[in-house]
Amino acid sequence: MSQTGYGAVMTSRFNGEQYLANIFKLIELARTFEMDGSRGLKNFVVRLKAMIAREPGEARADISGGDEDVVRxxxxxxxxxxxxxxxxxxDIASSIKSQTGKITFHPEDGLGLQHYDLASGKWYAGPIFRNGAERAKSEQTQELKRLLYVAMTRARDRLVLSGAAKRKGVxxxxxxxxxxEAGLSDKVAVFQKPAIQDMSSSSVGAPPLVDRLLAGYRPDTAVPGKPVALSPGIPSMQISVTSLASFSLCPRLYYYRHVMEAPMLDHAKAFSFPDDDEQSxxxxxxRAHEVLEQTQIGEGAPEDALKDAVNEKFMDFSRKTKxxxxxxxxxxxxxxxxxxxxLVAPGAIMREVSLVHKIVEKEMELIIHGTADIIWFDGTEWNLVDYKYSTRPVDERAYLFQLKLYARALMTAHRMELLNTAVxxxxEKKDSVSTMRFLPIDAPDLRGQVVNMTRRLLKLEKKPECEWPMRERKSCDEYECFFRSRCYES
Structure with missing residues (x-):
């Protein structure tokens, strides 16, 4: 959907948010259907037709937020x-629903069967059946872990987990x-069999325990009858380095790329795909990044390693492009x-390194994440390089800002005193490298810049397109922005 720009098109239509939410609901229905073991497109279509015919009909996807004063x-x-x-x-103590049956199917292993032995009167599972059952159980376990993560991360201030005390599910x-493992036993409130209000003699309303929890009561530390005040939660925002760099360059560019997820393709060339067009x-x-990610480099690397990797990755491209x-x-x-x-040992080279940096302010918590192209230690100093398969842009501020964020995250995580960085x-044939030495003294200025930028971004959230600032036409042309035709009429 992000590649075709379908989401952006739908949101631009009247009631488009509802239409788009319905599409995502359909995807979730398909995912749930697959988990139940009822695989196959034909069976899923039959299920959808039955849902359409059933009264009352399936409800539309919920597009409301979580701030209404209601219980959902x-x-x-x-x-x-x-x-x-x-x-x-x-019901966190519920157990996994066992996959009963005499037949299993897995896309890789194929069809597995249990066979019936007439002499003993017992069913026996063949090797393909056992392997398929183990795979299905593993996949179901992973999906349950993902669901638990989704459920627990919906909570902004407080999370209450409820289940039967006498049994424990996965x-x-x-x-x-x-x-x-995290040593948080003393931080978790655990209580059993709370007193239940006699509803026959009380007015309609929430049970007392709910009111006390919402007021800040913690059963593990509170003195009976004396609620404990908890500090309210602060909003948490996660954003990628690339997204923040886009916003630093142009807020309207950020809106198109990361809010609308509009495709980065010149509409005038949308149906033309020669070797030199935008899509190609x-x-x-x-693919060039994939080559650099996977090719053997460093001390002892074969001389033709790069050539072989390019020929493999660009097999379907023209000889000139290769x-x-x-x-x-x-x-x-x-x-x-x-x-x-x-001259660097392969073990001292790291590629596609995931980096995370956390900034906490009084009014917000910001988590910045990204992936650095290559990092290595030359025996004396650490080096970080981010490469772009392009010529040097007229304005490289966004790339340098991105490089600083990577450097800040890496130096904080490993307590470095110095980091050599480069784009x-x-x-580029002539001046192809921009270098920068990053020191701890540079960190406060970068932090302040990031915090101010994030505050500005939060103010623009949920604003219409016309309220997102944009750069001058001259800057858009110099940058060769894919979306300049949307901001300025040709």
């Missing part, structure tokens, strides 16, 4: 994308194990800083 009861799938001050998850076992250039860049890509990559790795990798423009 919903499935975990329905809660995706929503957030609530208080979340109660019931969810409760996972939760107990996590609490124990993006695909070339993606030749240009190989020439660009060979040139980039033939001069600093990437040329230094020839390498793989298609």
């Amino acid at each position: 009861i919903m499935t975990i799938h329905q809660s995706k994308g929503l957030e609530f001050p208080v979340v109660i998850i019931a 969810w409760q076992n996972w939760i107990d194990q996590t609490i124990e 250039r993006r695909e070339t860049g993606i 030749g240009d890509v190989l020439k660009n990559l060979t040139t980039a790795f033939g001069k600093p800083p990437l040329s230094a990798l020839r 390498v423009y793989l298609k």
Whole structure:
């Protein structure tokens, strides 16, 4: 959907948010159907037809937020994308529904059967059946873990977990194990058999325990009859380095790319795909990154490793494109800083490194995440390089800002005193490298810049397109922005 821009088109229509939510609900229905073991498109279509014919009909997807002063009861799938001050998850002690039956099917293993032995009168499972059953159980376990994560992360301020005390299901076992491993036993409120109000003699309303929990009561620490005040939760925002860099360059660009998820394709060339068009250039860049991610580099690497990788990844491209890509990559790795990798042991080189940095302010919690292209230690200093399969842009502020965020996250995580960083423009023939030495003294200024930018972003959230600021037309043309035709009429 993100590649075709379907979501952006739907949201631009009247009542488009509801239409788009219905599509996501359909996807979740399909996912649930697959989990139940009733695989197959034909069976799913039959189920949909039955739902359409049934009265009352299937409800529309819920598009309301979690701030209304009401109690909402919903499935975990329905809660995706929503957030609530208080979340109660019931029946965490329930056990996994066993997959009974004499037949299993897995896309990789095929059809597995149990066979009946006439002599003994017993059913015996064949090797394919056993393997398929184990795979199905493993997949179901992983899906249950994902569901538990979704359910627990819907809570903004308080999370209440409820289940039978006499038995423990997989969810409760996972939760107990996590609490124990993290040493959080003294931080969790556990209570059993709370007093139940006699509803026959009381006025209609919530049970007293609910009111006390909402008021800040904690059964593990509170003195009976004396509620404990808890500090209210602060909003938490997760954002990628790329998204924040887009916003630093142009808020309207951020809106198109990360809110509307509009495709980065020139509409005038939407139905033309020669080697030099926008779509092909993006695909070339993606594959070039895959080559650099997977090719053996460092001390002892084969001389033809890069050439072999390019030929494999660009098998369906023209000879000219393959030749240009190989020439660009060979040139980039033939001069600093990437040329230094020839003398670095492979074990000291890390590629596609996931980085996370957390910033906490009084009014918000910001979690920035991203992936750095390559990091290595040369025996003396650490080095970080982010490469772009492009020429040097007129305005490279967004790329340098992105590089600083990576550096900040890496230095904080590993307590570094110095980090050499660079952006390498793989298609640039002359001045192809922008270098920067990042020191701890640079961190406060970057933090302040990020916090102010995030505050500005939060103010713009849920605003219409016209209220997102945009750059001057000249800057858009210099940057060759894909969306300049949307901001300015040709």
